[in-house]
Amino acid sequence: MAGHNMLLYYSQLWALALVCLFVGYQFGNTLNQFSILWSSFVEFQGINLPKTTPSYTIALPSMDITRPQQDVQHQYAINGPRAKTFHAQPTTSVMVAHPHGAKEYGSLQERRHTLPWEFIILIIVPCLGGIGLVSLAWKRLHMSTDTKVQHSESQVALLSTSSQKEELQSTPKVDKGFNILELTGSLVPQSLFVGTVKWFWRFIWSRMMAELAPQDKTGAYQRPTYGFQEEIGTSAHPLESGRYHVYLGNPCPWCHRVALVLALRGLDAEGHVSSSLLLDDPMKASRGGWAFSEDRPDPIYGAQDLRQVYDQLVPGGYKGRCTAPLLIDTVSQTIVSNESSAIVRMLGTLRFSSSAKGLRDLYPPALADKIDAVNDWVYPKINNGVYRCGFATTQGAYNAASKDVREGLDRLDDLLSKQPFLCGDYFTEADLRLLPTAVRFDSVYSPFFKAGGSHLRIRDYPNLWRWMRQCTALDGVGRTFDLEDAQRSYYQQLFPLSPGAIVPTCPTLTELGLDPSGLPPASEGVFSLQQPQTR
Ligand SMILES: N[C@@H](CCC(=O)N[C@@H](CS)C(=O)NCC(=O)O)C(=O)O
Structure with a gap:
């Protein structure tokens, strides 16, 4: 009831x-929409404009378009080449005027609207x-x-x-x-x-x-691809201590990976790569969720939110999703990467100095194949698997993702029953990539995303739990995240999944077995200082 x-x-x-x-x-458009709906109309889709000329004026001769012509001009002039749909009376061609003379770029095709969404909205919403x-x-x-x-x-x-x-x-x-x-x-x-x-x-x-969370036709989450994939150590981004900065958000597991590399390799503490913390607040941000707070302002550009940082670094402004982590080159004023796996690989292997911490290699050549093999299944089944559960919009898509999570957890527990870490005796990049997902699992991914079902707990997988506690005991790991803040952020900021924004009572660090005082002592030499360096 x-x-x-x-x-x-x-x-x-x-x-x-x-x-x-x-x-x-809609009010201003209502009559227009009705007249279109009741008449046979045509739709023009996908003018492919050449990319070379920055701005165009589109002339639509002999065409009685139902939206103002300047609207069309505006769209193309500002956004450049891209498909735009507008309603028009039948005609034959679209002309595009540009500095080298008018040219014909496409023709109209007839297509009747079979599902008049506008009509449904017009009638049902007011009712x-x-x-x-x-x-x-x-x-x-x-x-x-x-x-x-x-x-x-x-x-x-x-x-x-x-x-x-x-x-x-x-x-x-x-x-x-x-x-x-x-x-x-x-x-x-x-x-x-x-x-x-x-x-x-x-x-x-x-x-x-x-x-x-973009969806495919079956209601399954399709993670977008992330556009910036350059590397440190190239002529564009030379290996220089103090030159790079990374923006991170505490709740985000992908950012947590990067925070872990910085901590474990001492990169932040030794001043090789600086970092700053974002606030997850879509009400403060102008696009996406990441903003800066008064007590933690942007140390590089004094920006209000992450979008301003992207805009600052992308000539002409940035149009895509403003995701974190974001690694930037403060000298060339460009973005190096916004893909955590690439950032982790770079920062996990590069040597900014010969200090003892900086030598720790998270992707040693001798273990590279093993690490790649583990990453290849842990990412789809676990790291992204939990998101595929939480962001599924159909039962079928959820079932498939949930099955993957359960299989992944079983496989991890089995693997860790034979060895202390995912690739053997040493903590490597593979462990680092799994840890942020594991520590969020019992309080967020299982109950909130229903990952694997809402009842699964890492604590019930003895080997996985032992591994998680051992990893958390490594020097500096405990300081890389604030679990309570992460829990709050998921429940309060993912509005479509939690419109009431009620944060449930979550397990404490002690209940999760992650209280620093109760952790087993970290064993010495689990990094690559003692690992073989050749394949
Ligand atoms: N593949 C990216 C994913 C990064 C990502 O999705 N970050 C989320 C936070 S957990 C984000 O910034 N989302 C903001 C948005 O999509 O607008 C990575 O691994 O770095």
Whole structure:
């Protein structure tokens, strides 16, 4: 029953919010949209403009386009070559004027709209909104009368002691939502109403999920590719101590990998690579979630958020997702990489100096093949597997991802029953890449992302748990993350997965077996100082 009320409550709020959005954005276009929907119209898609000329004026001769021509010009002039869809009356060609004369770039193709989303939105949203508003007003009126009647006549009269009366008088009012079902019960069958609301809510949810986590047709999460893949140690980015800076966010497991390399190799402490910490707050950031806080400002550019850093370093501004970690070259003022696996490989092997810590190699040649082989299955099954569970939007996609996580955990536990670390006797890059996912598993990925089911715990895999504690005991590892902050961030900032932003009571570090005082002493020489250096 509680679930039911919640569903109604949120659906009504959604409907109201959507009505406001709808009125704001769609009103001016409404008549136009209708006229397009009822007539046969054509759609032009994908003009391929040559990349060489920076700006174009698009002339659309003899074409009665239904959106203002300057809109079209604006899109192409600003964004350069890219496909744009607009509605137009049938015509034959699109002309593009540019410095070397007008040229024909494509022709219109006919395509009827089979699913008029605009129409559905136009009709259903206002109806739901209208019902919501009416029932809100109705409820307001009703609630006050109800309360009076209940308290003054029927119940209060039956009570004998004054304390009982006081208790009842002070009972808080109960919010039962807009009571839509009662209101519409006589008009619309409940199944129709609930079905419509569910459909609508799911539609909005799936749109929000796709924004957060791109989806393929089956509802499976498709991690985007990350654009900057340069290397330190090249002529563009020479190996110089103090030249590089990396932006990290504590909740993010990919950033945690980088924080681990810095700590384990002493790169930050010895001043070879500096780092700064971002705040996960989409309300503060102008795009994506990463911003700077007053107590932790951007030490390089004084930027307000990570987007400003990207914009600063990409000529003409940056259009993609502003993800962390982000490794930058502060001398050439360019981005080196925003892909954690590449950053970890670079910072895990480069020698900025000959100090003892700097010599520790996380990818020693003798273990390179083993490390690659482990990374090859741990990434899809575990590191990305937990995200594939959490960001799946269909049961089938979730089931496949969850199966992978369970298989991955079994395989890890089995492997670690035979050796202390993933590639043998030494802590390597493979262990480092797994650790951030492992320490977040019991409190976030299992309960929140339902990774492998909501019941799995690393603590129940004896060998994996022993490994996790041993890794956490390594010098400096414990200081690389704040687990409570990470938990809060997942539950509060991933809105489509947790609209109520309630953070559950999470296991403590002691319960996870990661309390520094309870950890086993780290064994000496688990880094490459003692590892063979040849294959
Ligand atoms: N493949 C990237 C993934 C980085 C990534 O997805 N970072 C997330 C935080 S956990 C992010 O910055 N997301 C912001 C966004 O997508 O807008 C890596 O491993 O470095």
